[in-house]
Amino acid sequence: MKFSIATRLWIPVAVMSVMTVVMSLGAASRTRSLLEVAQATQEKQQQRFELALRWRGLTEANASRVQAGLAANDNAVADAMKGDIAKTTETINEIQKQLEALAEGDDDKAAMARIAERRQAYIATRNEANKLKAGGDVNGAHQALQQKVVPAIEQYLVAQQDFVTLQQQRSAALREAAGAERMRTVWGVAALMTLIVGLLALATAYFVRTISAPLKSLMAEAERIGEGDLFHVDRDYSRDEIGDVQRALAAMKSSLRKVIREVRASADGMQTASQEIASGNQDLSHRTEQTASNLQHAASSLAQLTGTVQQSADSARTANQLAGSAAEVAERGGTVVGEVVGTMAQIDASAKKINDIIGTIDGIAFQTNILALNAAVEAARAGEHGKGFAVVASEVRALAQRSAGAAREIKALIGDSVAKVEAGSQLVRDAGATMTEIVASVQRVSDIIGEISASTVEQSQGIGNVNGSVAQLDQMTQQNAALVEESAAAAESLSDQARKLTALVGHFKVSDPKPGSVDAVGVTPPPAPARTSAPTPKPAVAASMAKPTTTRPAAAKPAAARPSPPKAPAASVAKARPAPAAPSTPKQAPAAAPSPSATSAPGDDWETF
Structure with a gap:
């Protein structure tokens, strides 16, 4: 049967208490009995002692009276003391009877016998002397007093004194006996107390061993837990509170093993994730810096595009004016072409008339030739007279x-x-029609150029808004770069903490340590994943950002309107992030899309971001 610790602790106390109570009651009863016996014996002895003293005193008084009566020359003194002597004698007889009744030992009886014998001798000598005194023999009485009565009185008193001394010795013996009995009682109590203490010591040693052994086992278990050994489990549990503690400790170790396994797995996963986050943050930092640089270039390109669009707007306005002038010139050209068509018709009519006149001249020339031929023929007929005419002919x-x-x-x-x-007339007619079409086309071109001019103005405004948004986006990207740097540092710190946590968790053994197992060699942190890109140094990004700021004055206004520190909190960045998505002209917002498309890699990085 197993007892609890409280029971084992209370058993010696209870036994000690019970035995102490029993011993105390026994000692009290023994002491009371001894006290009663000693008190009765002492009272009896005291009574004997007092009676003996009284007997001796009365005897001395009577002896003095007898001596005085015998020493007197007459009987008057004796007669005067006779009554006192008789009373004292009666008292002495009563005391003697009482002492004889109280006599217990042979010594008392022998002493009483000697006293009785000496008293008889004293009485005999006293009576003898009294007879001499009564007979008138005063001298004989005096002589008997000196020779017989006084020695008899002395012997009688010596016997009484011996009795008194005997009573004193008896009283001393009784006191010594009572003291010895008390000492025996004390020694008995001491021996019993020693026995009780010895038994209590043995019981205590046994109970201490039954408590200390499980406590040592519990302490060893706690030391193993302190050393990180959660695998070893002692199944030998005592059936007491320490056993309950051991079972609770075993349950705690089981729970700790589960927790340590989960924490170890979580620490490994957290370390891997933190390393991946750190690597991703490094890549994200590099991409963010590239994005910031691209945004700087885009802002610079937008600034140039703003100047180009402004020039286009000016050129469009100039073209609109030139188109108006061209329309006027085309109209005048149409009028002139109309006039040329009329003139060409008149020239055609004049050419026909000239052709007719030329036909008439050709006829006249033919007729003149015929007439000249006839004249030559006639001159030939005339001979010499006709030579001159022939020459003229x-x-x-x-x-x-x-x-x-x-x-x-x-x-x-x-x-x-x-x-x-005719062909020119046809061409002029065609030119007139063409000029009419040109006038209409120039009018349409003038209208289109006007629309282009208005659109260019709107584009200029939209590009200005986009430029401001890009400036804000540039600022936010710089803030994001700073936050990414902080996140990378935090991820590195988290990775270090995860490695430390893994090392700390690796201190605990949660399974049977075997060669090559994780618990035997500790937890080795997984290797850091290879980084895909190295982070760009921050001063280079700052230089690339500082270069286009002089070429785009439009970006200064949003930057001044929205100041923020380089290391802004994530909440402020999250609030500032939707700002570029709300330009004044939403239709022109896609105009900024071609800027990142010029370099495909930053656009991909931005989509990844």
């Missing part, structure tokens, strides 16, 4: 031929001119 004929040739050439030229004038 030949000259006229030559002139007629030349006139006919010139008329033919003029006719050919006029025909060609008429054909060309």
